[in-house]
Amino acid sequence: MNKIKKYLFKIFRFLPLSKNKIVFIAHSASRFDCNPKAIFEELLQSNAQIKCIWILNKKLHHEYQDKYPNVLFVEPNSIKTFFHLSTCRVFINNQIHIYYKKMGFSKRPDQLYLQTWHGSFGMKHVQISDNIDTVHEACTDMDYWITNSFFESNVYKNTFDKNAKFIEIGHARSDCLFSSCNKNIYSYYNLDPDKKIVLYAPTKREDSFNNFELDFKKLKFILEKKFQVNFVILIRTHRNLKFDFKNDNIIDAFDYPDVMELVKECDVLISDYSSIICDFALTYKPIFIYAKDYDTFILTSKLYHDYSKLPFGLSKNFNELENCIANFDYDTYKQKLKEWLENVGCIEDGKAGKKISNLIIQFINKDKNINLYTTNQITPYIAKIMGFKNIYFTFRNIGDQIIMMRSLELLHQKTKQIFLIGTTLPDLWKEVKFVKVINLKEIKPHIYQKEQFDLMTSYGIKPIFLTQESFNKEKGKYIRTYGPSHIVANVCSKLGLEGDIAVDLHFPLSEKEKTFGRFVSENRKQIAIISGGLQRYKTYPFGKLQQVVDELKDRYDFIQIGTKKDLPLRGALDLREKLTLREVASTLYNSDLFVGGIGGLMHMANAVGCPSVVLYSEAEPNYMVNYYNNINVFPKNNICLKCTEGKHCPWTSPCKAESQKYSCIDNIRIEDVIDAINKRIYMPRNLNKTTIYNVEAKKVFGLEEQKKVGFSFQSLNNKYIYLDRKKEKDKKVLQLLIFGLKPVSILWKKRYYKLRIFNIHLSFDKFKFKFRIGREKEDIDNANLTYRIGNSEWIKGYEKYYNQFLKLQKYFDKKSLELLHYIFQIKLLSKKTNKQYIESEYFDNKKRLILRNELIGLKHSVGNLFLEGQPIDVYMYGGFITLIQQTNSYALLHECFIKGSYFSYIKSNDIIDIGIGNGLSSFYLSKYTDKKLYCFEASNKVYDLFLESVKLNNKQEKIMSYNLAIGSKKQSVYVSNRIDNGNKTSLSIQSHSVFMDTIDNLVEELCIKPKMINIWVNGDEYDCLIGMFSTIKIFRPILHINISYSAEILFRVIDFAINSLDNYNFKIRKTIEPHIVQELFLIATPKELK
Structure with missing residues (x-):
């Protein structure tokens, strides 16, 4: 039936929309409450000409049909529901419509979809339990999220949809808190009207009841003693934790139909992480936080607030709760609560329902003056x-x-x-x-x-x-x-x-935004700086810019903004990609100066009144981006004028200079930049000199200049049958796509044409026709690729490695030499034969292969946790938790790690692990020392996951971790930054950058005393060794080095080891994976270690 239903939304899209139909759903049709209900009742009171449809589980229809006879109630998975969702004018929901998205729902352009959500600005991270891609896809249907604060808007933006639109006018369900008090709860539970009510409402849990335990009788006594009034306790927990109390003063309130009435009528709240705290705070009535599991809860769940600084107090046991209640001072509490609500930007005023209903009515009536309030x-x-x-x-x-x-x-x-x-x-x-x-x-x-x-x-x-x-x-x-x-x-x-x-720019900031962005004391000068540029001609040489910072960092405080693609500057506070665009603008507003090349942040600085020292590339004419409030620093001895002749576009093409490339930016002198900074920073912030240019009108009327740029709109290509055109540098392709298949394609380039119809290929190459069926096959004669030298076979063309190989015989055991020769030959033969790997017969230990397969076969996670609102898979190997799946047996079998004789050598000293990967090797290593394990990882993505893994394994005291690249010198480098074990550093521009340091420097700075160093850095092994030469000489650590990246690096690492490591023994080993040739390890042990 579901397969049939998936076509209903597509069919119903052809039907016209109703003029005034509104569909409501709350909690995936399980309840008739919350924001949708409050908006619904406000619309009924408006007497607007509307037709209301409620999606609600059938068992609840009888409760409301008599009360609302003009409302149509439909079951959530019925055909009627599919029809009404497809043809309504407005859709109001308080959860993500996962089911309907899976069934093919897509909001139509003329519909209005309002997402109200079901919580307030929140205490703990919103968890997503559904497929994250489906959630994100569903969120694109939503036109507006209705929120009550900028804090809440940011929560939903960061959790659900970075492109979400928000109307910050409050929650309709909270309006009742601003009206006169009712006594519905008293009559519902037949309570004594002279008694006060305390509500105990902990958050939903998946674990044991133990976390909710309270001595309710003692709690009642403490509250009555403090507030001098009799209390009754209502307990509202998750449905799986039902209470059974016979005491009339302790009541299970799970079944009460409207939680906002509980908030309104109860006098005291006790909770832990529930968003009900945010609702109750609007009443300014006493709130106490009792979080017995706080210390363990924060290890696996993220809280939005530091609980120790909240106005409610934090109690981790009953004695602390008793003290909080006994010492409660209402005046102090009220003032702190007021400040907290202001800090999150709460704007609840009791009028949200009326505002939302007015918006809906204006939309239905196509009112030209429709009021969207805050957006x-x-x-x-x-x-x-x-x-x-x-x-x-x-x-x-x-x-x-x-x-x-x-x-x-x-x-x-x-x-x-x-x-x-x-x-x-x-x-x-x-x-x-x-x-x-x-x-x-x-x-x-x-x-x-x-x-x-x-x-x-x-x-x-x-x-x-x-x-x-x-x-x-x-x-x-x-x-x-x-x-x-x-x-x-x-x-x-x-x-x-x-x-x-x-032409002076203007970028408006709110008064609150203007208070953000000052990171230094008022008696210091704050300079915002960037090290990158959108194009090379706008990017000042990094080494020169670093010298500028080094020269001035004692006089001024530098704040580095920009992206992770920009290299980090030492001596500057690194805020790259840590701020939103508007926070960057606020930072510039509060800075005394901006330093950088021509670009967007230079314009933003001018727009918020921040003067700049502009590293002004002469690839652009002086008049182009000149502002009188700035000082422009120009290059010396630049004779290239190619870019300003109008026959070359520096935005899209590389430098055309015949001699020195990019002299337009590179020839700016360091001393000129320093002089300009010192001069401009002590001048008035605003020179009050307007930058004026005179122009004639040359109006554009459409897309004529977009076409001249070479850009055009592009289709999503989500049709069932269409032609796909692709244009690359030297060829063009035209393909016919039918339901995702490509039965016909045409490719052409200079003097070459090819037509493919299914698996039949017809080509015309240099006036010759070729015809084939299937893929082109390549014949390889392995026998003619090798010949014997001495006792070994060598690939023809690679004889140069033979002499290097012979030199190693006196340093390595026979097993190491055989393995090295075999693997090296496999790699070369694979390269020679277009990467067609040879089946390996080197390993024949079946028991070890079985063990390896059992260990590595854990392809499924053992659970998940939520980081930044996103579900992360959790894996467990050998008793250790990791957040990245293990893909080989190196760490699992520990083949190359600790031998029995190593224990006493390492135990009383530190270990260094370079290149964390999924962290499993680090956790194994941590068992073999009573001191510290120092871990270094270049990728910030891998590093962040490792930090969480360290907490989950309770290794915070043992493992010290640093987001640093390790190499042969101090510098800034780029890193590929993938979530795997394959990240590489480079001086070529990539998406992210990081500081690089040497082990020799870090050992001195951090007082490390290493007796073992593990290195796995995907190509930087040799540079790591160069940068730890003194450390090796002083501490004589065991070295485990992965040398898998290339043959060149393999021999460089081995040469360094045998020539630089005095009195060391060496061997080479490999992981047990039968067909992987790239996982080799050099193990170097001091000869004094028997």
Whole structure:
């Protein structure tokens, strides 16, 4: 039946929408309450012409059908429900619609979907128990989340959907807390009206009842003694933990139908991590936190607040709870509670239901003045309702956005017009009052989704692309180049403005935002700095910039902003990717100076009034991004003018200079930068000199310049049958796709054409036709690839390694030499034969293979936990918990690690583990020392998971971990940053960067005394050894070195070992995996260790 139902949503989409139908659902149809119910009742009181549908489990229909005779109640999995969801005008939900998403539901553009959620701003991390991809996909259906604070909005954004839109007006279910008091609970439980009520409501648990245990009789006595009134205790826990009390003063309140009535009428709350604390806080009545399992709870669950600083007190046992109640002072509590609610931005005022119902009615009535209260983000359909005829958009970059923002502001000042803009950075426009914002969907950077623009075109909304650029036409193609004036003036010209243009930017911040971003004391100067740039010609050489910081760090405090792609600067507070865009703006607002190249953050600094020292590349004309409030530092002896001639685009093409590349930025002198910083930082912050340019109007009317740039909209290609076109540097491909299959394709490039129909290939190559069926086969004659030298066979063409191999015979045992030769030959033969690996017969120990397969066969997790709201699989090997799956037997079998004779040598000293991976090796190593294990990992993703694993294994006291790369010198490097054991460092630009240090430096700084060092760093083994030469000489540690990355590194590591390690024994071993040739280990042990 479900297979049939999956087609219903697709069929019902062809039906017209109802004009006034609203569908409600609460708690996946299990209850008739919470925010949907409160909004529903507010709409009924408005007497609006609406038709209400409630999705509710059938067993509950009889409770409400008589009370609401004009409401249609439908079962959650019925055909009627599918029909009403497909044809309603408004859908209101307080959970994620996972079931309906799996069944094919997708919100239609003309519908309004409001997500109210069922909690408040929260105490503990929201956990997602469903498939995370399905949850994210479902969240894209939601138009607005209704929240009660910026804190709550951030929780949902970080947990569910980074592109979510929020209307911060409060929760409708909380409105009752602001009205006159009722006595419903007293009558429901037949309570004495002279008694007060204490509510005990712990959070949902999956574990034992033990965590909820309280001496309720003693608790009642303590409360009555403190507040001098009689109490009755209501207990509301999870449904699996039912209470059975015969005492009339202790009542199980799980079955009470409306939790907000409990909040309203109870006088005292005792809880632990439940969001009911946030609801109860609105009443300003006493709250006490009793969290018996707090110390263990925080190991596996994340809390949003530091409980020790909350106004409610933290009690971990009953004695502490008794003291908290006895010492409770209401005036102090009330003041601290008020401050806490202000800090999270709570705006509850008892009017949320009315505001939401008004919004819904305006939407249904297509009111042009529809009020979205706190947000300027709208849907394309609401843009149609509001009557917009144009949507302005530009490139996705920060600078282009702020430039368009200023240009539209100047046009608004002249015309008083409100504009519709499209952007992928809606938060950037959050405080701009003269725009409405549509969040553009991207296929890839700068390539926007065609379907979204087709929809807006069907609504009569015309897209207009704005760029400051000019275009030179040459040989039928447009070359992007600089506009004739300042970038802001150029965009203003294309908006139809003319005359004098004040190009200084303006980026609005709220008063609260202005209080954030000062990280140093007032008597120190704060300098925000970036080390990277969007293009190479905007990126000042890192070594030079580091020298600037080194020279000035004692006088000024540097704050590094930017992305993890930028190399980290030593001596600066590292805030790369730790701040939101608006927090970066706040930081610039509170900084005394910004230092960096031409780019978005330079424009943002100007927009918030922060002066800059700009490392000004002469690849752009001086007038382009000049602001009188800045000091521009130019290169010396730059003679290249290629970029400013208009025949070359530095944004998309590499440097065309015949001699020195990028002299336009590289030749800026360090001393000139230092002089400019010292000069500008002591000048007035605002020089009160407006930057003005004069322009003529050159208005654009649509997408003409987007086409000149070379960009276009791109379809999602989610149709069943379509043509897919791909264009690469030297070839083009046209494919016919039918239900995901590619039966026909055409490929062509210079002098080459190929047609494929299913498995039949017809090609025309250099005037020759070729025909084949199936894949092209390659014949390999392994016998002719090798020949014998001495006692060993060698691959032809690799004889140079033979002499190196012979030198090793006096250092390694026979087993090591045989293994090294065998593996080396396999690797070379694999390379020679296009990576067609040979079946290995080297290992024939069946018992060990069986053991290995049992250990490694744990492909499934033993559970999961939630980090940052995301479910993470948990694995267990040998009694240790890891958050990354083990993929080979190296750590599991411990073949290359601790031998019996090592124990006494290592036990009273430290161990160093370089390259943590999934952490399992680290945990095994921690057993063999009574001192410390020092772990170093370059990838911050792997490092963060390892930190959690350390907590889960209760190894915080034993294991010291650091997010550092290890090498031969101190420097900043890039790292591939994947969640696996294969991360590599590089000086070539990658997505993330990290500090590199040497073991010699760290041993001295951290007072490490190592007797064992494990190295597994995917290619940096030799550099690690160079950087620990003194440590090896002083401490003579056992070394375990993975040498799997390449033959070159293999011999470099071995050469270092045999030439630099005095009085050491050596052997080479391999993991037991039968077909893996790349896992070799060099084991070096001091000769004094027998």
